[in-house]
Amino acid sequence: MAYRSLAKPAIIGTWMSSAKGFPILMLIPAILYMFIWSVMANKLGTAFPLFVTDGHGLKVAAEGAIIYGGLFPGDFTIDPIFGLVFVFMVFAFAGGIATMLRGFESIPKTFIVGRGKEPSFLCCLIETLKVEVAQHSRFQNCGQEEKDVQRFTGHLFVFYAFIALMIVTSVVAVGHWFGAFFLQHLMGIEGGLAGLIAWAGHTPMPLWSPVKLLANAGAVALVYGLLKLTSRRTALDAAKSTSNWYDWYLLTVIWGIALTGIGSEIFRLIGQKMLAYPTYYLHLIFVFMMLAYLPWSKLGHVVYRTVALAYARKIGRLPMGEL
Numbered sequence: 197m198a199y200r201s202l203a204k205p206a207i208i209g210t211w212m213s214s215a216k217g218f219p220i221l222m223l224i225p226a227i228l229y230m231f232i233w234s235v236m237a238n239k240l241g242t243a244f245p246l247f248v249t250d251g252h253g254l255k256v257a258a259e260g261a262i263i264y265g266g267l268f269p270g271d272f273t274i275d276p277i278f279g280l281v282f283v284f285m286v287f288a289f290a291g292g293i294a295t296m297l298r299g300f301e302s303i304p305k306t307f308i309v310g311r312g313k314e315p316s317f318l319c320c321l322i323e324t325l326k327v328e329v330a331q332h333s334r335f336q337n338c339g340q341e342e343k344d345v346q347r348f349t350g351h352l353f354v355f356y357a358f359i360a361l362m363i364v365t366s367v368v369a370v371g372h373w374f375g376a377f378f379l380q381h382l383m384g385i386e387g388g389l390a391g392l393i394a395w396a397g398h399t400p401m402p403l404w405s406p407v408k409l410l411a412n413a414g415a416v417a418l419v420y421g422l423l424k425l426t427s428r429r430t431a432l433d434a435a436k437s438t439s440n441w442y443d444w445y446l447l448t449v450i451w452g453i454a455l456t457g458i459g460s461e462i463f464r465l466i467g468q469k470m471l472a473y474p475t476y477y478l479h480l481i482f483v484f485m486m487l488a489y490l491p492w493s494k495l496g497h498v499v500y501r502t503v504a505l506a507y508a509r510k511i512g513r514l515p516m517g518e519l
Protein backbone atom coordinates (compact mmCIF):
# COMPACT_ATOMS: atom_id res chain seq x y z
CA MET A 197 0.00 0.00 0.00
CA ALA A 198 1.30 3.42 -0.94
CA TYR A 199 0.65 5.19 2.34
CA ARG A 200 3.54 3.45 4.07
CA SER A 201 5.96 5.30 1.82
CA LEU A 202 4.31 8.74 2.13
CA ALA A 203 6.40 9.89 5.10
CA LYS A 204 10.14 10.38 4.73
CA PRO A 205 12.51 8.55 5.02
CA ALA A 206 10.45 5.98 3.06
CA ILE A 207 12.98 3.27 3.96
CA ILE A 208 11.25 2.95 7.34
CA GLY A 209 8.09 1.78 5.51
CA THR A 210 10.21 -0.71 3.55
CA TRP A 211 11.83 -2.08 6.72
CA MET A 212 8.38 -2.41 8.26
CA SER A 213 7.14 -4.50 5.35
CA SER A 214 9.42 -7.48 5.90
CA ALA A 215 10.42 -9.49 8.93
CA LYS A 216 14.04 -8.85 7.95
CA GLY A 217 13.58 -5.13 8.59
CA PHE A 218 12.31 -5.67 12.14
CA PRO A 219 15.77 -6.04 13.76
CA ILE A 220 16.93 -2.83 12.05
CA LEU A 221 13.94 -0.90 13.39
CA MET A 222 14.63 -2.39 16.80
CA LEU A 223 18.32 -1.62 16.68
CA ILE A 224 17.86 2.17 16.61
CA PRO A 225 16.19 2.48 20.05
CA ALA A 226 18.19 -0.52 21.34
CA ILE A 227 21.48 1.34 20.78
CA LEU A 228 20.07 4.55 22.21
CA TYR A 229 18.83 3.00 25.45
CA MET A 230 21.91 0.77 25.75
CA PHE A 231 24.03 3.93 25.62
CA ILE A 232 22.05 5.41 28.55
CA TRP A 233 22.23 2.12 30.46
CA SER A 234 26.02 1.93 29.98
CA VAL A 235 26.62 5.54 31.03
CA MET A 236 24.43 5.12 34.12
CA ALA A 237 25.97 1.74 35.01
CA ASN A 238 29.36 3.39 34.86
CA LYS A 239 28.18 6.25 37.06
CA LEU A 240 26.39 4.04 39.62
CA GLY A 241 29.06 1.33 39.68
CA THR A 242 26.62 -1.44 38.69
CA ALA A 243 24.34 -2.30 35.75
CA PHE A 244 21.69 -3.78 38.06
CA PRO A 245 21.35 -1.28 40.92
CA LEU A 246 19.07 -1.34 43.94
CA PHE A 247 18.13 2.00 45.48
CA VAL A 248 17.09 3.66 48.72
CA THR A 249 15.75 7.21 48.93
CA ASP A 250 18.25 9.82 49.99
CA GLY A 251 16.56 13.15 50.70
CA HIS A 252 14.91 14.09 47.38
CA GLY A 253 17.18 11.76 45.42
CA LEU A 254 18.20 8.10 45.28
CA LYS A 255 21.34 6.24 46.25
CA VAL A 256 22.55 2.75 45.45
CA ALA A 257 22.28 0.30 48.35
CA ALA A 258 22.67 -3.49 48.53
CA GLU A 259 19.41 -3.81 50.47
CA GLY A 260 17.46 -1.36 48.30
CA ALA A 261 14.63 -1.73 45.79
CA ILE A 262 14.40 -1.87 42.00
CA ILE A 263 13.62 1.65 40.76
CA TYR A 264 13.61 2.02 36.98
CA GLY A 265 13.89 5.80 37.17
CA GLY A 266 17.18 5.38 39.05
CA LEU A 267 18.84 3.58 36.14
CA PHE A 268 17.02 5.41 33.31
CA PRO A 269 16.46 8.91 34.78
CA GLY A 270 13.17 10.38 33.56
CA ASP A 271 14.22 14.01 33.71
CA PHE A 272 17.41 13.73 31.68
CA THR A 273 16.88 10.73 29.44
CA ILE A 274 13.42 9.17 29.12
CA ASP A 275 11.22 12.29 29.05
CA PRO A 276 13.38 14.36 26.65
CA ILE A 277 13.82 11.37 24.31
CA PHE A 278 10.10 10.61 24.18
CA GLY A 279 9.48 14.36 23.72
CA LEU A 280 11.80 14.35 20.69
CA VAL A 281 10.28 11.12 19.38
CA PHE A 282 6.89 12.81 19.52
CA VAL A 283 8.13 15.88 17.62
CA PHE A 284 9.79 13.61 15.02
CA MET A 285 6.52 11.71 14.62
CA VAL A 286 4.49 14.91 14.13
CA PHE A 287 6.94 16.23 11.50
CA ALA A 288 6.99 12.88 9.68
CA PHE A 289 3.18 12.90 9.60
CA ALA A 290 3.13 16.51 8.35
CA GLY A 291 5.58 15.60 5.56
CA GLY A 292 3.53 12.51 4.65
CA ILE A 293 0.29 14.51 4.52
CA ALA A 294 1.92 17.22 2.36
CA THR A 295 3.19 14.56 -0.10
CA MET A 296 -0.27 13.01 -0.25
CA LEU A 297 -2.02 16.36 -0.88
CA ARG A 298 0.52 17.25 -3.60
CA GLY A 299 -0.28 13.92 -5.22
CA PHE A 300 -3.99 14.81 -5.24
CA GLU A 301 -3.35 18.02 -7.17
CA SER A 302 -2.65 16.04 -10.34
CA ILE A 303 -6.07 14.36 -10.14
CA PRO A 304 -8.66 15.96 -12.50
CA LYS A 305 -10.85 18.53 -10.71
CA THR A 306 -14.53 17.98 -9.97
CA PHE A 307 -16.89 20.43 -11.65
CA ILE A 308 -19.85 21.09 -9.37
CA VAL A 309 -22.98 22.84 -10.57
CA GLY A 310 -24.80 25.05 -8.07
CA ARG A 311 -22.31 24.62 -5.23
CA GLY A 312 -22.08 27.50 -2.76
CA LYS A 313 -18.81 28.71 -1.26
CA GLU A 314 -16.14 26.05 -0.96
CA PRO A 315 -16.06 24.91 2.72
CA SER A 316 -12.86 25.48 4.68
CA PHE A 317 -10.50 22.56 5.17
CA LEU A 318 -11.12 22.71 8.94
CA CYS A 319 -14.91 22.35 8.48
CA CYS A 320 -14.30 19.35 6.19
CA LEU A 321 -11.94 17.81 8.73
CA ILE A 322 -14.47 18.20 11.56
CA GLU A 323 -17.20 16.75 9.34
CA THR A 324 -14.97 13.78 8.45
CA LEU A 325 -14.11 13.13 12.09
CA LYS A 326 -17.83 13.10 12.94
CA VAL A 327 -18.47 10.52 10.23
CA GLU A 328 -15.46 8.42 11.32
CA VAL A 329 -16.68 8.30 14.93
CA ALA A 330 -20.15 7.31 13.80
CA GLN A 331 -18.68 4.58 11.62
CA HIS A 332 -16.69 3.24 14.51
CA SER A 333 -19.93 2.62 16.34
CA ARG A 334 -21.12 0.82 13.23
CA PHE A 335 -18.04 -1.39 13.14
CA GLN A 336 -20.04 -4.25 14.61
CA ASN A 337 -22.54 -4.10 11.75
CA CYS A 338 -19.75 -5.14 9.37
CA GLY A 339 -20.50 -8.81 9.94
CA GLN A 340 -21.68 -11.28 12.51
CA GLU A 341 -19.19 -14.04 11.77
CA GLU A 342 -16.86 -15.15 14.56
CA LYS A 343 -13.86 -13.33 13.02
CA ASP A 344 -15.83 -10.06 12.70
CA VAL A 345 -16.96 -10.18 16.32
CA GLN A 346 -13.35 -10.93 17.36
CA ARG A 347 -12.11 -7.94 15.41
CA PHE A 348 -14.70 -5.64 16.97
CA THR A 349 -14.08 -6.81 20.56
CA GLY A 350 -10.32 -6.89 20.03
CA HIS A 351 -10.18 -3.31 18.75
CA LEU A 352 -12.48 -2.06 21.46
CA PHE A 353 -10.40 -3.59 24.27
CA VAL A 354 -7.07 -2.43 22.84
CA PHE A 355 -8.56 1.05 22.29
CA TYR A 356 -9.86 1.42 25.87
CA ALA A 357 -6.68 -0.12 27.30
CA PHE A 358 -4.66 2.57 25.52
CA ILE A 359 -6.96 5.27 26.88
CA ALA A 360 -6.55 3.89 30.42
CA LEU A 361 -2.75 3.70 30.04
CA MET A 362 -2.67 7.18 28.50
CA ILE A 363 -4.53 8.55 31.54
CA VAL A 364 -1.98 6.81 33.79
CA THR A 365 0.93 8.29 31.82
CA SER A 366 -0.66 11.75 32.02
CA VAL A 367 -1.14 11.46 35.80
CA VAL A 368 2.54 10.46 36.17
CA ALA A 369 3.69 13.36 33.95
CA VAL A 370 1.48 15.97 35.65
CA GLY A 371 2.33 14.61 39.11
CA HIS A 372 6.04 14.76 38.40
CA TRP A 373 6.44 17.94 36.34
CA PHE A 374 3.61 20.05 37.77
CA GLY A 375 3.30 18.63 41.29
CA ALA A 376 6.83 17.66 42.31
CA PHE A 377 8.88 19.97 40.08
CA PHE A 378 6.79 23.14 39.67
CA LEU A 379 4.68 23.33 42.85
CA GLN A 380 7.01 21.66 45.33
CA HIS A 381 10.50 22.34 44.00
CA LEU A 382 10.08 25.75 42.31
CA MET A 383 7.23 27.27 44.34
CA GLY A 384 8.18 25.63 47.64
CA ILE A 385 4.60 24.45 48.41
CA GLU A 386 4.96 21.13 50.22
CA GLY A 387 1.69 19.73 51.66
CA GLY A 388 -1.99 20.00 50.71
CA LEU A 389 -3.01 19.78 47.06
CA ALA A 390 0.59 20.09 45.83
CA GLY A 391 1.57 17.08 47.95
CA LEU A 392 -1.41 15.09 46.66
CA ILE A 393 -0.65 15.88 42.98
CA ALA A 394 3.02 14.95 43.44
CA TRP A 395 2.09 11.75 45.31
CA ALA A 396 -0.46 10.67 42.63
CA GLY A 397 2.26 10.67 39.98
CA HIS A 398 5.08 9.26 42.08
CA THR A 399 6.45 5.92 40.82
CA PRO A 400 6.64 3.07 41.70
CA MET A 401 3.08 3.31 42.99
CA PRO A 402 1.53 1.21 45.73
CA LEU A 403 -0.70 -1.51 44.29
CA TRP A 404 -3.80 -0.01 45.95
CA SER A 405 -3.30 3.42 44.34
CA PRO A 406 -6.29 4.13 42.02
CA VAL A 407 -3.81 5.07 39.29
CA LYS A 408 -2.03 1.71 39.61
CA LEU A 409 -5.38 -0.12 39.64
CA LEU A 410 -6.26 1.65 36.38
CA ALA A 411 -2.84 0.70 34.94
CA ASN A 412 -3.37 -2.94 35.82
CA ALA A 413 -6.93 -2.95 34.45
CA GLY A 414 -5.47 -1.42 31.27
CA ALA A 415 -2.87 -4.20 31.11
CA VAL A 416 -5.52 -6.94 31.40
CA ALA A 417 -7.74 -5.25 28.77
CA LEU A 418 -4.73 -4.89 26.45
CA VAL A 419 -3.83 -8.57 26.64
CA TYR A 420 -7.46 -9.64 26.16
CA GLY A 421 -7.85 -7.39 23.11
CA LEU A 422 -4.55 -8.59 21.65
CA LEU A 423 -5.56 -12.24 22.10
CA LYS A 424 -8.76 -11.60 20.11
CA LEU A 425 -6.96 -9.73 17.31
CA THR A 426 -4.19 -12.32 17.11
CA SER A 427 -6.52 -15.29 16.94
CA ARG A 428 -8.50 -13.54 14.20
CA ARG A 429 -5.38 -12.80 12.17
CA THR A 430 -4.06 -16.35 12.61
CA ALA A 431 -7.40 -17.72 11.41
CA LEU A 432 -7.27 -15.37 8.41
CA ASP A 433 -3.78 -16.55 7.59
CA ALA A 434 -4.80 -20.16 7.69
CA ALA A 435 -7.85 -19.49 5.51
CA LYS A 436 -6.37 -17.46 2.69
CA SER A 437 -2.96 -16.21 3.74
CA THR A 438 -3.82 -12.57 3.02
CA SER A 439 -1.70 -11.31 5.89
CA ASN A 440 1.86 -10.33 5.32
CA TRP A 441 4.49 -9.15 7.75
CA TYR A 442 3.23 -5.56 7.51
CA ASP A 443 -0.11 -6.68 9.03
CA TRP A 444 1.77 -8.37 11.85
CA TYR A 445 4.15 -5.50 12.61
CA LEU A 446 1.84 -3.42 14.80
CA LEU A 447 0.39 -6.46 16.54
CA THR A 448 3.91 -7.70 17.35
CA VAL A 449 5.00 -4.31 18.71
CA ILE A 450 1.88 -3.89 20.87
CA TRP A 451 2.31 -7.47 22.19
CA GLY A 452 5.90 -6.48 22.96
CA ILE A 453 4.78 -3.38 24.89
CA ALA A 454 2.11 -5.29 26.85
CA LEU A 455 4.26 -8.30 27.82
CA THR A 456 7.36 -6.30 28.74
CA GLY A 457 5.22 -3.77 30.68
CA ILE A 458 3.58 -6.52 32.72
CA GLY A 459 6.96 -8.28 33.06
CA SER A 460 8.57 -5.07 34.36
CA GLU A 461 5.93 -4.81 37.07
CA ILE A 462 6.07 -8.49 38.10
CA PHE A 463 9.88 -8.77 38.14
CA ARG A 464 10.08 -5.54 40.17
CA LEU A 465 7.51 -6.84 42.67
CA ILE A 466 9.31 -10.16 43.15
CA GLY A 467 12.66 -8.37 43.34
CA GLN A 468 14.39 -10.01 40.33
CA LYS A 469 16.71 -7.21 39.25
CA MET A 470 18.53 -9.33 36.63
CA LEU A 471 15.21 -9.85 34.82
CA ALA A 472 13.50 -6.56 35.74
CA TYR A 473 15.98 -4.12 34.16
CA PRO A 474 16.40 -6.01 30.83
CA THR A 475 12.59 -6.34 30.58
CA TYR A 476 12.12 -2.62 31.21
CA TYR A 477 14.84 -1.91 28.62
CA LEU A 478 12.81 -3.93 26.08
CA HIS A 479 9.66 -2.06 27.16
CA LEU A 480 11.31 1.23 26.25
CA ILE A 481 12.42 -0.18 22.88
CA PHE A 482 8.90 -1.38 21.96
CA VAL A 483 7.25 1.89 23.05
CA PHE A 484 9.78 3.79 20.92
CA MET A 485 9.04 1.48 17.96
CA MET A 486 5.35 2.17 18.20
CA LEU A 487 5.56 5.94 18.56
CA ALA A 488 8.49 6.88 16.32
CA TYR A 489 7.38 4.72 13.38
CA LEU A 490 3.64 5.51 13.63
CA PRO A 491 3.51 7.56 10.36
CA TRP A 492 4.62 4.48 8.37
CA SER A 493 2.45 1.94 10.19
CA LYS A 494 -1.13 0.81 9.78
CA LEU A 495 -2.18 3.32 12.44
CA GLY A 496 -0.73 6.08 10.25
CA HIS A 497 -3.24 5.01 7.63
CA VAL A 498 -6.04 6.24 9.93
CA VAL A 499 -4.55 9.75 9.87
CA TYR A 500 -3.90 9.83 6.09
CA ARG A 501 -7.34 8.43 5.36
CA THR A 502 -9.04 11.09 7.50
CA VAL A 503 -7.14 13.90 5.76
CA ALA A 504 -7.86 12.37 2.32
CA LEU A 505 -11.59 12.19 3.08
CA ALA A 506 -11.57 15.80 4.33
CA TYR A 507 -9.86 16.83 1.08
CA ALA A 508 -12.49 14.92 -0.92
CA ARG A 509 -15.19 16.93 0.89
CA LYS A 510 -13.39 20.19 0.25
CA ILE A 511 -13.21 19.64 -3.51
CA GLY A 512 -16.78 18.37 -3.58
CA ARG A 513 -16.10 14.69 -4.28
CA LEU A 514 -17.89 13.78 -1.06
CA PRO A 515 -21.00 15.54 0.24
CA MET A 516 -21.03 17.61 3.43
CA GLY A 517 -23.67 17.01 6.11
CA GLU A 518 -24.20 13.31 5.48
CA LEU A 519 -23.13 10.31 7.49
Ligand code: HEM
Nearest residue numbers: 264274361400411412414415453454457458460461464483
Ligand atom coordinates in the same frame (compact mmCIF):
# COMPACT_ATOMS: atom_id res chain seq x y z
C1 HEM B 1 2.39 3.19 24.35
C2 HEM B 1 2.61 3.42 25.52
C3 HEM B 1 2.69 2.42 26.65
C4 HEM B 1 1.92 1.33 26.90
C5 HEM B 1 0.75 0.82 26.09
C6 HEM B 1 2.43 0.74 28.12
C7 HEM B 1 1.92 -0.37 28.73
C8 HEM B 1 2.30 -0.86 29.94
C9 HEM B 1 1.66 -1.91 30.65
C10 HEM B 1 0.46 -2.69 30.15
C11 HEM B 1 2.33 -2.10 31.82
C12 HEM B 1 2.00 -3.08 32.93
C13 HEM B 1 0.94 -2.62 33.88
C14 HEM B 1 1.23 -1.37 34.69
O1 HEM B 1 1.30 -0.30 34.12
O2 HEM B 1 1.35 -1.43 35.90
C15 HEM B 1 3.41 -1.13 31.86
C16 HEM B 1 4.33 -1.02 32.87
C17 HEM B 1 5.31 -0.08 32.91
N1 HEM B 1 5.54 0.90 31.98
FE1 HEM B 1 4.59 1.14 30.26
N2 HEM B 1 3.50 1.47 28.56
C18 HEM B 1 3.68 2.51 27.68
C19 HEM B 1 4.62 3.50 27.75
C20 HEM B 1 5.55 3.62 28.76
C21 HEM B 1 6.52 4.69 28.86
C22 HEM B 1 6.69 5.82 27.85
C23 HEM B 1 7.19 4.48 30.00
C24 HEM B 1 8.26 5.37 30.59
C25 HEM B 1 9.30 5.48 30.51
C26 HEM B 1 6.67 3.29 30.64
C27 HEM B 1 7.10 2.77 31.82
C28 HEM B 1 6.56 1.67 32.45
C29 HEM B 1 7.03 1.14 33.72
C30 HEM B 1 8.13 1.73 34.59
C31 HEM B 1 6.27 0.04 34.00
C32 HEM B 1 6.39 -0.88 35.20
C33 HEM B 1 5.48 -0.44 36.29
C34 HEM B 1 5.83 -1.11 37.59
O3 HEM B 1 7.01 -1.40 37.83
O4 HEM B 1 4.92 -1.33 38.38
N3 HEM B 1 5.69 2.79 29.85
N4 HEM B 1 3.36 -0.40 30.70
